[in-house]
């Protein structure tokens with residue numbers, strides 16, 4: 302393998318990954334060497350190395366193997382050259398430290414932004430596997446350096462920390478780049494301002510304010526779905542800022558492509574930067590968050606002790622979202638302080654019995670069948686019935702797969718609920734989806750979406 306050969310191979314990747322991904326992630330990789338089956342690339346940042354390794358490693362390996370079948374692993378080494386090279390998506394970057402001539406100083410702008418929560422800082426954000434990529438991307442944008450991905454689109458289920466990260470970016474930018482004009486608001490506020498400007502015939506002012514920010518942050522963008530004029534205005538604002546190479550950060554409860562009633566052109570704009578997902582929390586992350594939030598509670602209740610095992614118990618039992626977890630802890634401290642008792646397992650079960658019961662909610666096979674048939678737009682009776690057409694069989698297999706993984710039902714029990722099918726049919730269906738999940742991005746996306754909807 303030589304650098305020249307890599308130059309040729311990566312052209313093939315351009316076709317597979319598309320222009321935007323190619324420019325952002327593949328082009329900046331500098332091939333160094335291939336030794337002992339390991340191909341080493343130099344990357345401008347750790348973040349880029351991680352992202353490429355998680356998302357494009359298989360494709361890159363596939364191309365490299367066509368040249369040198371011995372290559373079986375990739376290694377990404379951060380460039381020692383210092384300043385990161387900027388991937389050019391979609392415009393050339395600003396030079397850090399040299400604000401654009403149009404930049405207005407300070408944070409005060411004529412538009413009322415949503416107030417930032419002082420607690421939502423990077424220091425208070427606990428990082429684990431499910432949110433590490435979102436956190437790294439947010440940190441990167443918060444440096445206020447060259448615009449590498451525009452927009453940064455953060456999405457995830459309820460209470461997983463999207464707003465926290467957005468505020469953390471805004472706080473950090475205020476600190477590092479006080480010269481930048483940062484505007485944070487919810488999509489609802491965007492719409493409200495827009496409607497107000499229309500009503501007061503102040504559209505020119507509205508446009509002027511939104512087009513003169515350096516960083517625009519819009520939270521919960523799914524809110525503008527179905528609101529045609531607001532979407533239209535948002536689209537123009539978005540384009541104007543991207544044209545000026547101003548950073549845009551968006552959050553939503555789902556991926557751009559999954560937001561119903563959002564115009565295709567808006568979806569496609571939202572997808573053209575970096576889209577990162579905050580995954581549902583795992584046990585370790587929940588425990589980490591609880592430990593960090595206990596410290597906060599201790600400031601209010603310095604005399605209260607938490608017995609060993611309580612946090613582990615909560616992290617196990619409350620897996621819905623971080624907001625619920627946080628609320629449970631606040632309640633626990635308040636309750637313990639009122640009754641003058643130590644926080645132990647018994648008190649926790651007494652005080653939080655309703656929260657714990659709610660978290661025990663069991664997902665049923667019937668619920669899964671309903672959700673899956675809605676998702677694929679087929680009738681429930683066709684999903685359960687005998688028809689073997691692919692358009693029914695695939696959703697049926699998806700529902701079998703989810704039933705196997707999200708309920709405690711055995712294969713024969715699942716079979717019975719699918720029109721009395723044999724357990725081997727269920728097993729075959731589950732295996733088929735397991736295979737497809739690896740090969741077919743659409744199936745993987747459907748599964749993730751359905752799992753989230755069922756867990757919500």
Ligand SMILES: Nc1ncnc2c1ncn2[C@@H]1O[C@H](COP(=O)(O)OP(=O)(O)OP(=O)(O)O)[C@@H](O)[C@H]1O
Pocket residue numbers: 421425426427428432457458459460461462463464465466521554590623624627
């Ligand atoms: N990783 C984390 N570390 C510390 N706190 C967290 C973390 N994730 C979420 N939280 C806390 O959970 C609460 C809910 O988070 P946040 O409001 O950011 O969620 P969200 O994803 O914006 O939810 P929604 O979709 O409801 O707007 C906040 O108090 C936040 O500080």
